[in-house]
Amino acid sequence: xxxxxxxxxxxxxxxxxxxxxxxxxxxxxxxxxxxxxxxxxxxxxxxxxxxxxxxxxxxxxxxxxxxxxxxxxxxxxxxxxxxxxxxxxxxxxxxxxxxxxxxxxxxxxxxxxxxxxxxxxxxxxxxxxxxxxxxxxxxxxxxxxxxxxxxxxxxxxxxxxxxxxxxxxxxxxxxxxxxxxxxxxxxxxxxxxxxxxxxxxxxxxxxxxxxxxxxxxxxxxxxxxxxxxxxxxxxxxxxxxxxxxxxxxxxxxxxxxxxxxxxxxxxxxxxxxxxxxxxxxxxxxxxxxxxxxxxxxxxxxxxxxxxxxxxxxxxxxxxxxxxxxxxxxxxxxxxxxxxxxxxxxxxxxxxxxxxxxxxxxxxxxxxxxxxxxxxxxxxxxxxxxxxxxxxxxxxxxxxxxxxxxxxxxxxxxxxxxxxxxxxxxxxxxxxxxxxxxxxxxxxxxxxxxxxxxxxxxxxxxxxxxx
Numbered sequence: 001x002x003x004x005x006x007x008x009x010x011x012x013x014x015x016x017x018x019x020x021x022x023x024x025x026x027x028x029x030x031x032x033x034x035x036x037x038x039x040x041x042x043x044x045x046x047x048x049x050x051x052x053x054x055x056x057x058x059x060x061x062x063x064x065x066x067x068x069x070x071x072x073x074x075x076x077x078x079x080x081x082x083x084x085x086x087x088x089x090x091x092x093x094x095x096x097x098x099x100x101x102x103x104x105x106x107x108x109x110x111x112x113x114x115x116x117x118x119x120x121x122x123x124x125x126x127x128x129x130x131x132x133x134x135x136x137x138x139x140x141x142x143x144x145x146x147x148x149x150x151x152x153x154x155x156x157x158x159x160x161x162x163x164x165x166x167x168x169x170x171x172x173x174x175x176x177x178x179x180x181x182x183x184x185x186x187x188x189x190x191x192x193x194x195x196x197x198x199x200x201x202x203x204x205x206x207x208x209x210x211x212x213x214x215x216x217x218x219x220x221x222x223x224x225x226x227x228x229x230x231x232x233x234x235x236x237x238x239x240x241x242x243x244x245x246x247x248x249x250x251x252x253x254x255x256x257x258x259x260x261x262x263x264x265x266x267x268x269x270x271x272x273x274x275x276x277x278x279x280x281x282x283x284x285x286x287x288x289x290x291x292x293x294x295x296x297x298x299x300x301x302x303x304x305x306x307x308x309x310x311x312x313x314x315x316x317x318x319x320x321x322x323x324x325x326x327x328x329x330x331x332x333x334x335x336x337x338x339x340x341x342x343x344x345x346x347x348x349x350x351x352x353x354x355x356x357x358x359x360x361x362x363x364x365x366x367x368x369x370x371x372x373x374x375x376x377x378x379x380x381x382x383x384x385x386x387x388x389x390x391x392x393x394x395x396x397x398x399x400x401x402x403x404x405x406x407x408x409x410x411x412x413x414x415x416x417x418x419x420x421x422x423x424x425x426x427x428x429x430x431x432x433x434x435x436x437x438x439x440x441x442x443x444x445x446x447x448x449x450x451x452x453x454x455x456x457x458x459x460x461x462x463x464x465x466x
Contacts, residue, residue: 002057003461004032004106006096008087008113008121010137011038014282014361015114018137018213021238022112023058029457032106033058034099038087063091077192080116089120096128110460112211115143118203131460133209138360139388140212140219140234141176142185142381144226146197147204148173149186162186162194175221177391183383205230209456213238213364215442215449218393218435233452237364237439243343244368244440261337264307264345268335271305271350277416278345278371279355280309281378282362291406296326298412304352304420305333309340346371353419355399355412358382363389370436372396372428374415376407394431 005026009019016037023033035058063086092111100107111125112133125132136143152158152172159165164181171178186193204210213236216223226232268276277299281287287295299306300323327334342362345351346369356362358377363385366373373396375386389396397415399407419425442449 001105001107002030002032003109004034004099004103005460006034006036006092006099006108006111008036008092008111008117010114010116011083014359015116015137017361018236018238019112019114019135020058021240022135022211022213022235024240025235025238025453026457027057031057031460034108035060036087036092036095037062038083061095063087063095076189080196084117084119087117089124092121093124093127096124096130115200115204115210118207119199120203122203122206131209132207133211133456133460134204134207135211135213137213138381139222139385140214140226140232141222141388142360142384143201143204143210143212143230144222145173145176145185145384147201147226147229149194150198150201161191173222173225175225177387179384179387183377183387185381185384188379207231209233209459211235211452211456213360215439215447217438217442217448218367218388233456234442235449235453235456237368237443237449239365239368239443240343243347244443260339260341262341262344264335264337264340265348268307268345268348268350273349274352275305276348276350276352277302277304277306277355278351278353279306280340280342280362281311281357281376282359286378293323294406294409295412296322298409299334300326300329301409301413302416303333304416305335305350306330307335307337307340307345309338310336311338343369353396353416358385358389360385364439367393367395367432367435368439370432372419372425372432374399374412374419393435394428395435396428 005023007019007023009016020035023035026033037060096108096111108128108130110131110133111121112135113121115134115136118132118134122132149158149162153160153162157165157170157172162184164170164184167181169178169180172184186197208231210231210233212232212234214234215236216234223232223234279295279299299308343365346354346365351369351371353372353374354362354366355374355376356366358373358375359382363373373389375389375396376399377383377386386398390398397418399411399415401407419428441447443453444450
């Protein structure tokens with residue numbers, strides 16, 4: 001009987017993709033996978049992709065729960081609470097019973113759930129005598145600062161609602177880089193997200209296996225500190241193995257909420273090596289019309305080729321709001337798409353730098369492909385990620401907003417010129433090359449993430465519950 005893992009992602013693009021990468025890794029070790037989503041998320045993925053409900057031992061199923069994917073930040077508190085209820089313990093219990101009734105020879109043998117989906121799930125795992133593992137799709141440091149946030153309150157550094165008592169840059173944990181008080185990852189959703197993070201830490205503490213889409217070498221002090229409290233197992237970077245040998249082509253199917261424009265790859269083929277600015281703000285980034293205009297003018301002023309992902313569904317602006325004459329001015333060196341195959345783009349030899357919102361998937365992909373970054377964080381953990389990129393790993397530069405919160409065109413031009421033309425830019429590119437090798441070595445045979453993953457797989461294959 002093959003080991004059978006039930007995977008439960010948070011229904012957001014940035015959480016589903018690394019969970020699917022984890023699924024493929026488990027399949028390569030002999031697992032059967034059931035990948036559970038809400039009906040609405042499941043249907044949206046199928047609408048945007050050509051996916052079968054059963055392929056290569058990964059079965060895509062859904063629970064009868066309508067939930068709009070978390071690619072919009074409006075009403076986040078009510079949406080997360082309805083999600084936890086709609087895909088809560090009683091629903092998971094029913095799903096397991098239904099699977100086991102159908103699969104006499106392939107019953108569920110373990111559960112792997114996104115940390116946001118673990119609330120109350122240990123009781124279900126215990127009921128079915130199954131091991132439960134939690135999966136954190138971001139830096140270990142993000143989990144750590146949430147985990148120790150109650151301690152920061154007791155130290156008098158934070159108010160009981162998570163608001164910092166002082167408005168300044170502070171080293172909140174000795175093992176982490178300093179953050180400005182306004183950049184703490186829960187502030188975007190207020191006290192609700194702060195309290196939820198504390199509860200998450202309480203739930204996860206009793207789970208033996210907490211997997212992280214990161215690798216020890218980039219945040220060793222945090223891993224050492226948190227490991228004294230929680231079972232920390234970094235297994236990243238979770239990147240298709242094809243890209244780790246610079247093939248630029250993945251045979252794996254990744255579920256996406258949007259149709260991908262692959263024509264941009266042919267456009268990249270026509271550009272010079274290390275010449276193209278790639279701009280993408282992920283699945284939640286929003287630009288005002290004024291900011292959209294400044295970015296467009298900045299790209300025009302660089303006089304360099306660029307590939308720009310402009311999402312019409314969440315951008316507060318469209319081509320009609322671009323500066324007059326912009327498209328005409330850049331027609332010979334600009335490519336604008338609504339959604340790009342990001343790994344193929346970042347691994348392309350024509351890419352020079354990445355203007356990114358600093359979502360963790362984007363940062364880790366950029367690290368693994370050796371691409372320097374211009375950092376433009378928007379919310380949540382993106383400011384923490386920027387602190388690591390700029391201050392710790394020295395892989396990029398910040399793009400700084402003015403007093404009105406706008407990143408002006410001159411700031412964009414300056415950032416590109418520093419990365420491409422200056423001694424500092426050369427040093428950043430050299431650091432990017434070094435960390436690219438370290439990231440890839442982590443998942444090779446004998447690497448830190450390889451070892452952690454194999455420990456986990458061995459434990460999950462044992463019976464009964466580990």
